[in-house]
Amino acid sequence: MTAAALLLPTRRAAIAGGAAMLGVGALHAGADLIVTCRAGRFTGERQAGVAAFRGIRYGRAERFRAPAAVPASRETIRAIEPGPACPQRGKRKPQNEDCLTLNIWTSDPDARARRPVMVWVHGGGYAYGSANDPITDGRLLAAAGDVVVVTVNHRLNALGYLYLARLDPHFPDSGNNGQLDLILALKWVRDNIAAFGGDPARITLFGQSGGGAKTSTLMAMPAAKGLFHRAITMSGQQVTVSGPVHATRRTRAYLARLGVPEAEPDRLLDLPVEKLIEALDADDPIERSAIYFGPVLDGAWLSRHPCWPDAHPAGRDVALMVGVTRDETRDFSDPSSPEMRNLSWDALPNRIAAELPVDLLPEAIVRAYRARMPNASPADIFYAATSDGRSWRPSLIAAEARARAGRPAFAYQVDFASPTNPDRGAFHGIDIGLVFGTLDAPYAWTGAGAASRALSRLMQERFVAFARNGTPNRPGVPPWPAYDVTKRATMIFDTTSRVENDPRRWQRELFAVAPYTQPGS
Secondary structure, X not given: OEOHHHOOOOOOOOOOOOOOOOOOEEEEEOOEEEEEEOOEEEEEEEEOOEEEEEEEEOOEOOOOOOOEOOOOOOOEEEOEOOOOEOOOOOOOOOEOOXXXXXXXXXXXXXXXXXXXXEEEEOOOOOOOOOOOOHHHOOHHHHHHHOOEEEEEOOOOHHHHHOOOOOOOOOOOOHHHHHHHHHHHHHHHHHHHHHHHOEEEEXXXXXXXXXXXXXXXXXXXXXXXXXXXXXXXXXXXXXOOOEOHHHHHHHHHHHHHHHOOOOOOHHHHHHOOHHHHHHOOOOOOOOOOOOOOOOOEOOOOOOOOOOOOOOOOHHHOOOEEEEEEEXXXXXXXXXXXXXXXXXXXXXXXXXXXXXXXXXXXXXXXXHHHHHHHOOOOOHHHHHHHHHHHHHHHHHHHHHHHHHHHOOOOOEEEEEOOOOOOOHHXXXXXXXXXXXXXXXXXXXXXXOOOOHHHHHHHHHHHHHHHHHHHHOOOOOOOOOOOOOOOOOOOEEEEEOOOOEEEEOOOHHHHHHHOOOOEOOOOO
16 A cells, blocks of 8 residues: 555545554665554655655544544555645645645664654745655755655645634634644654654754744644754744634635635535635735635634744744845746836835835835945845845844743844846745755756855755754854844855844844734734
């Protein structure tokens, strides 16, 4: 039986509970690589010295319900094919509503190894993405860092975050089911990863963009406490989550689009999943979706915001690294498009105002940037201002909140500009391929030249050191101080990497005068 064959097409199928205890250990049988753990027996395959196990089921998803654990299988599962992604807009295949699977890479599945474990949460906002993307294949990172790498599929968009609880008490968990999927996956890792060579006492959760936001939200969920010990948020912070009143308004708008009376939300259970996805905004599901879905302050799983008014107490014992890239928003709209090439000074203030989650006079923002960047084009200033105000500021808020709570974070910024797509500069997501070592993957845009390879090795070393010890520092490399509100030490990753104190100081001071509003909250 294969891991993918365990998929059930029906969302209302009964989900069995409980798990039989099995022996723990790894066996090598000829060309097959078999691991036996509490969850069952899994056959993987070895590639270039790294064992890969793909499509392992960690739970079952029933529409708008909390995920359920699966009993241990009595058959040997061939874990050689990745499981499906959550249904979403676009051409990503395969997709299936019951998508709760994970992938594991390990250099040696020996229960005595006790290697650090790095669990990846994919990006794509809360709307799309997959654990199976080539750029996040864990083989090279597992080999380079002697770590166990795990990537997780979970529910997204309306399937993971449609908040129905105020309309129908039969769906109490609906607004945070995507987060509950991740919690269940972390429980699976805690209970089984030792058999794959991992240390359940050293689990690092890391993610980029939406994956970083999901990670920071988990730090505010008491149910996740103790399931991971370090966290790395790459260009993604969740300062505040959606309030229940606003989330209910979005649910009403979504139901209206589907033609479902708000007094009968259970009719959603009988609609084809394709209809649920079609009802999402057809424009840009990550940046301009009219109906946003994300974590909800439901009073049960989430009782307060992750970083407001301060760092959530539930996550303060988790070591934290926060990072951004210099030119984040150059990934959100094509710098070479006619729209951006022809952007005028007159149109620039409104264009900036439409993107920034701060209520500042956009004309004043433009004046401040033109004074500092006299030779910049309107497009250059648009990208700089929106990168600073939209993407960099929430990471700064998180770092400051941690420092004030006496639990400093380690902050970084990637200045390394794409050598293969120079218009995008140090774009949102350039650090993914560098950390995973997947420089040749589609859309990595890092190139595979000497400078890219050297920076990739350096970032891997720092990330792995953090996963291993809770600090990116290690013997033989320059110190990387923790962030505080006095010096604001920040690692700059570039062709020549170095620590700078308070980079982007004038931008920080410019945006600090206005409250930050999390998009979609």
